[in-house]
Amino acid sequence: MAVKTKYELKLGAATREAFGKALVELGKENQDVVVCDADLSKSTMVHWFAKEFPDRFFSCGIAEANMVAIGSGLASSGKIAFVASFSAFVLNKGFEQLRVTAAYPNVNLKVVGTHSGISIGEDGPSQMSIEDLSLACALPGFVVISPADEVSMSAFVRLAAAHVGPVFLRAGRVKVPQIYDPGQKFEIGKAITLVDGKDVTLIAHGLMVAESIRAAGILEAEGVSARVIDMPTIKPLDTDAVRIAASETGAIVVSEEHLVDGGLGVRVAQAASLSHPCVMEYVGLTDYAESGTPEAVLEKFGMTAANVAAAARRALKRK
Amino acid sequence: MQQTKDLAALQQFCTRIRRHIVEMITEAKSGHPGGSLSAVEILAVLYHEVMRHDPENPQWPDRDRFILGKGHAAPVLYSVMAEFGYTPVDQLHTLRRIGSIYQGHPDRRFIPALEASTGSLGLGLSVGLGMSLAARLNNSPTRVYVVLGDGEIQEGQVWEAAMFAAFHKVDNIVAIVDFNKIQLDGWVKDIMEVEPLADKWRSFGWHVITLDGHDIPAIRSAFSEASATKGKPTVLVAHTIKGKGVSFMENNPKFHGMAPTKEECAQALAELN
Numbered sequence: 001m002a003v004k005t006k007y008e009l010k011l012g013a014a015t016r017e018a019f020g021k022a023l024v025e026l027g028k029e030n031q032d033v034v035v036c037d038a039d040l041s042k043s044t045m046v047h048w049f050a051k052e053f054p055d056r057f058f059s060c061g062i063a064e065a066n067m068v069a070i071g072s073g074l075a076s077s078g079k080i081a082f083v084a085s086f087s088a089f090v091l092n093k094g095f096e097q098l099r100v101t102a103a104y105p106n107v108n109l110k111v112v113g114t115h116s117g118i119s120i121g122e123d124g125p126s127q128m129s130i131e132d133l134s135l136a137c138a139l140p141g142f143v144v145i146s147p148a149d150e151v152s153m154s155a156f157v158r159l160a161a162a163h164v165g166p167v168f169l170r171a172g173r174v175k176v177p178q179i180y181d182p183g184q185k186f187e188i189g190k191a192i193t194l195v196d197g198k199d200v201t202l203i204a205h206g207l208m209v210a211e212s213i214r215a216a217g218i219l220e221a222e223g224v225s226a227r228v229i230d231m232p233t234i235k236p237l238d239t240d241a242v243r244i245a246a247s248e249t250g251a252i253v254v255s256e257e258h259l260v261d262g263g264l265g266v267r268v269a270q271a272a273s274l275s276h277p278c279v280m281e282y283v284g285l286t287d288y289a290e291s292g293t294p295e296a297v298l299e300k301f302g303m304t305a306a307n308v309a310a311a312a313r314r315a316l317k318r319k
Numbered sequence: 320m321q322q323t324k325d326l327a328a329l330q331q332f333c334t335r336i337r338r339h340i341v342e343m344i345t346e347a348k349s350g351h352p353g354g355s356l357s358a359v360e361i362l363a364v365l366y367h368e369v370m371r372h373d374p375e376n377p378q379w380p381d382r383d384r385f386i387l388g389k390g391h392a393a394p395v396l397y398s399v400m401a402e403f404g405y406t407p408v409d410q411l412h413t414l415r416r417i418g419s420i421y422q423g424h425p426d427r428r429f430i431p432a433l434e435a436s437t438g439s440l441g442l443g444l445s446v447g448l449g450m451s452l453a454a455r456l457n458n459s460p461t462r463v464y465v466v467l468g469d470g471e472i473q474e475g476q477v478w479e480a481a482m483f484a485a486f487h488k489v490d491n492i493v494a495i496v497d498f499n500k501i502q503l504d505g506w507v508k509d510i511m512e513v514e515p516l517a518d519k520w521r522s523f524g525w526h527v528i529t530l531d532g533h534d535i536p537a538i539r540s541a542f543s544e545a546s547a548t549k550g551k552p553t554v555l556v557a558h559t560i561k562g563k564g565v566s567f568m569e570n571n572p573k574f575h576g577m578a579p580t581k582e583e584c585a586q587a588l589a590e591l592n
Binding site: 077 | 446452
């Protein structure tokens, strides 16, 4: 597929909204789709599913651990069970249940965490999820996906449902720029090159994909040719895409709204170390953030195109 | 469903299961005899007379489900499943050995006929509820049976599940508390009292049946009452004796998680006739 050269990056829907809508469509097509909620349906947007299919929606109250294990029981009996909450709650409070009732027995559970990262803004660090990818990736057998926009989220909800095995799908609270045109094809485990370039590769997931596209624009004005890759599947990683980026551009910057420790960056570094070691830089979090508007929080904690561009310059110097 | 056996035959079956438990744990040199021996009659009645299951067709969608919440009592479950032909009896002695299907705690990767992998306490009732909900959606006659330890119910998730079951009027699930009064570190009342247990479950909206968990006619009648109870979940608070059937293990906290020596095994087998 030809790589687009211009992205308008017009603001689209939040990925949680795309998830909620896709879930309703999925529910219409497949009677086996069921949803469990822990008193956040209006935030995770599964309330649309609840309204449409009340018999297939289970209110668990504020009890994430119970919700995850109930989802595993439903999945063990042949249902395509989605359990949804904020990432911070479903991963942290439900981790033991994800491990023992889903990962270890390889149960077909679909886990959706919304309000991921720090862009939830005002609610602050107790609700922000910056460890979820590290936790989810630690579970053998789990597929871990962090879509960048509404089109990709819609597609990945379907792909997650079609995949046999446990999946963690990461969604955000705020509206994010549209990157893909409707009809774009996605695959679990496949990266997508959004901008071609030869000097450095900018890899990202979630809302940092749009920032990386913007960073490529900043770098282009400086005469640097940056490749941009969306890596929606954190696990299993597209190691071929990493190897090719490392060998063709010799420098990689990984940007993510997550702790650097345990995030996509270290997974990319591991893959590069096994195929084609290259200079790498990381744009991510190193500590808990704070309350503020989403824009202010993202800026203060270094989640902007300027931060990505700066990291690329550092990488180029070390090349 | 199996035909009701006469009482003497069922008691003989229980003795055979107890012999398996003692022998396999002795051979393994580790394991949990006390809480395996306390649950023998409960599992014997379930598998012989209550549950709709078919060892020839373990994935039959409308089968009843059994989950051993207290996964450390795996030897009682393995022995019963083996006696029913799910797994080989002559391999029971490989318990806990590398490569054995009889893992330290129930593991579906090794025995696909197991409904859940358990061992971390407090999760089984929730998983069972998911299966109950699926059965309800499918208009399936499936019923779900979950055996919980009395120590296990100290886990908060059990009470999340208890609240959920009553709220959603899940009446195709039965929880059985193997109330043997002893947990790893000693007596339950000294570690974290769970009494008044029947009152707790009742206040959570469950139909509660209190019984002697070694009295086979009482167990039969409790499961019949559970099946007839509609609109709410049922729990059997089964008063049992840890280490039941082996004199020196009975009510002895030491045998929660300690294997008998060869000599103790011989003595136990002499008692189990």
